[in-house]
């Protein structure tokens with residue numbers, strides 16, 4: 001297929017683009033490089049630097065489907081600058097959907113998020129559970145999910161939203177590298193790399209077994225494969241929503257211990273205050289995507305996820321003078 005990958009120079013988008021190229025698809029990456037890197041675009045994919053608000057030209061090039069990753073995704077920034085999140089994530093996506101309609105492109109796979117649920121009422125979270133986002137980032141993503149349902153009903157759009165939980169790990173050279181990094185695992189690994197002195201544990205007084213927050217870490221390679229299945233499952237006039245997690249929760253302290261084990265570094269940690277808006281436990285039920293699309297995570301062990309993230313951080317031998 002001829003596919004447009006928005007945000008394909010970013011972390012998740014580059015892994016999916018790489019897997020799509022490996023499967024023999026013709027991939028164009030559209031990315032404004034606001035948080036991505038041109039060298040993350042996989043070999044074999046065409047790169048167009050530009051915004052999702054200006055996708056008409058590439059879409060008219062005979063695209064069969066869009067995989068839409070481009071977004072602003074820093075929760076804290078979204079609280080400080082909500083307008084930016086509404087205009088980028090909702091406004092930008094509406095412009096993209098309109099351009100798709102005009103170009104006759106009827107299929108989309110969208111990166112949604114666990115943040116659409118907010119504080120959960122039960123664990124594991126199912127797709128039918130209430131959506132009460134606790135910040136503008138989650139709200140803007142939920143609004144896109146709502147728009148996709150409307151476009152499917154009105155115009156026959158074939159859409160799948162994948163609600164990621166905590167994505168981690170690397171896929172070969174494709175890894176998480178953000179100028180502003182808020183995620184736990186890359187920040188912990190920065191300590192082992194000598195790029196930070198220590199890591200802060202955001203709260204040890206949560207109602208969890210060790211007092212720190214529990215999250216569901218999903219390997220980026222497993223997450224990426226779900227996009228390929230979703231692409232095949234897109235059906236005209238239907239919008240499907242699926243959670244994507246590994247199904248097990250790990251606390252911040254457990255993540256730290258595994259990172260110490262994998263890197264052999266003591267990784268000093270300080271206890272800090274809670275980060276506003278962090279739910280105590282976020283664990284996905286991914287039964288729906290397993291049942292309906294036959295998806296199955298291959299790398300559920302936290303050790304493997306961290307080991308792959310760590311391997312992704314290592315410079316190639318040529319750059320180390322070996």
Ligand SMILES: NC(=O)c1ccc[n+]([C@@H]2O[C@H](COP(=O)([O-])OP(=O)(O)OC[C@H]3O[C@@H](n4cnc5c(N)ncnc54)[C@H](O)[C@@H]3O)[C@@H](O)[C@H]2O)c1
Nearest residue numbers: 007009010011012032033034035036051052070071073167
């Ligand atoms: N990483 C996670 O844990 C996680 C969890 C839930 C959901 N998500 C969602 O998955 C998607 C990818 O996340 P990521 O971690 O790879 O982020 P990322 O920042 O690494 O990638 C986003 C990419 O989109 C590009 N981009 C941003 N705005 C753009 C625009 N208007 N036009 C064109 N390109 C634009 C950026 O330059 C970047 O390359 C996002 O939509 C994010 O909200 C990520």
Ligand SMILES: O=c1ccn([C@@H]2O[C@H](COP(=O)(O)OP(=O)(O)O[C@H]3O[C@H](CO)[C@H](O)[C@H](O)[C@H]3O)[C@@H](O)[C@H]2O)c(=O)[nH]1
Nearest residue numbers: 113114115166182183184187200201202213215252275278
């Ligand atoms: O330096 C840090 C960074 C994080 N944490 C803790 O580690 C856990 C994981 O935090 P991340 O920032 O890695 O991930 P989140 O669970 O906050 O975020 C994930 O879920 C969000 C929805 O709630 C969004 O979808 C987001 O994109 C996705 O990565 C949280 O309890 C957080 O408080 C720390 O203790 N120290």
